[in-house]
Amino acid sequence: MTLTDKEIQADYKNRINRVFEFIDQNLESDLSLNAVSEIAFFSPFHFHRVFKFVTEETLNEYVKRKRIEKSASDLLHKNITATEIAHKYGFSDNSSYSRAFKKYFGVSPTEFKNQNPNKFSKIRQLKSKNGQEYPDYEKYICIINNLKKWTEMNAKIEIKEMPKMDLAYVSSIGPQNLESAYQKLMKWATPQGLMNEQTKMVTIYHDSFKVTEPNKVRMSASILLNKTVEADGEIGLTSIQKGKFIVGSFEIGLNEFEKSWTGLFLWMNENGYKKADKNPFEIYHNNFNEHPERKAIVDLYIPIE
16 A cells, blocks of 8 residues: 555545644644644654645644744734734744744735735825835725725625534645545535535635635635534545624626635725634535526625624
């Protein structure tokens, strides 16, 4: 049996799914090779090889990246100082955190917080050191206003309390692998009697395209479950916990998803809501290939505090 055997690969990916969840939930804790390999029931040496085979990153590279990216998300969505974030994610001081952050993003944490388009509430504070507005300030305001108008015309936005949702999923690293993940999921779900006209497909985003390289964004290609099933190889089970969400209902082309998400986060900031420390997701209500204009009827969910 070799690493390329399909059954072995499925078992390995199932174990790595557990590792992904553990890392997400413990970014502020000890994530050494010895500690994490125990979660996957591998020896540290074997786990190192398997993890890099699946993710194309070493564990240390993956954890360091996730901490920096999560800190960037905290800068955007939480009222927390860079010093507090530095200690939260295990940096010895603010200086070492700033160096690591700038090496990854090319700007300091403060510059990132002030310049990032997610911080729409800060737009009128964007000044250069001499007090002058940035050269593209007016153009930037025009883009934001156009996006607000587009969102108002194309979305129905509500605040909803959602119940707990149970899902089966296949992990996808990068959008280029998402279709394949859904194919694997449907191949498993069909003989289980889980696929019918009422079945809802759900994509959960564990990373943000605004802070993570697209080909490293981890997603879960999922279906909502209406009965109890067992995990099987590459198929994992998870839940979206009950809570409050901003829900944007759209009918959009495939090239309009990014605009829709950006518009929904803009609406969140302008209406004074704070993103909760949970993952955004999409629920699809049609097969876009069957739509006369090849559009997706989809709800975008942002968890809020």
